[in-house]
Amino acid sequence: MPPGTYLRKRREAAGIRIGEVARQVALMSFGIRPYQTGQILFELVAAEDDRTTLSPPQTALLQHVFPFDRTIYGQLVDLALADPQTLPHLPQPRICTRCACSWNDPCRSTIGTSDGSFFILPCAWTSGPEIDGKEPLCSACAHAPAPGTITIIPTPTNPAKEPA
Template identity: 45%
Template sequence: MCQGTTGPVDVATGIITPGAYLRLRREAARMGIRQVAAELAALPFAVMWPGPAEIARLAARIGAAEDDTEPFTLAEAELLQHAFRFDWSVYAQLIDLHADPASDGTLPVPQICRSCGCSWHDPCVRSGAPCAWTDHNAELCTACAHRPAPSPGLHLAGASGEGAPA
């Protein structure tokens, strides 16, 4: 896990971990880890045949990144976008925030929905319209506001309520 973390949130900062962010976005895309691995292995520019062993290896790598035991490099994260949508810049910010716990709040914290992981530049789209931040809870987008919270204690810093994920 990232240094000083337990679960999806860094206990020292209260900020979602990079791996938890990717997991939220993968789950919002309704994809399993093996499904993502199979899609990555089948990319036209993949350097190996997408057999069961390669898919299992990729699935293990994705699991390690989501568990924050071995975060993706930015180049690996860029490839991951071929399987499901997420905001690459949010992932990069989370990597930076967790790599430098001594930043004392000087690095910007992205606003992320605690339920689906959407952000300002990667909103949910329901009925053809992008979501926004709810007025009553700045940690949830309007698409997730009616859903129950994912797990107790999942608190995302940076949800100041400013702006909307449009």
């Protein structure tokens, strides 16, 4: 997975639009004024399109806006810049192909109990090359409908009463 795709998928999994990310980064950056949001947006779009990569200080700032694993991002940047001949010998980080979560940045599901309490569970790996030969998916994505699919929810029928 390219590093920009990883960032985009993690941002989308957090439910944040890229313009909102730019606005929040502009507001928290020392020396950057809110009117520079357009420049930050331009850099974020370029990073998500894999036309550039973000520096460690930039990713540290970005991590305050939405969760992602900076180590995974760094590994993906290294893989993107690696010599194609050495690429097969480099370790590949394990990332969910749908939401891009990883071991250090899992999806979290809130589970309610009958007594009204709840607890939060991280996702787990349900598929992958070493499990079943498929693309890696986390448990949250494996049980969710694929993006773009239409889910039909049956409605209870109310048969019309026969006139008396």
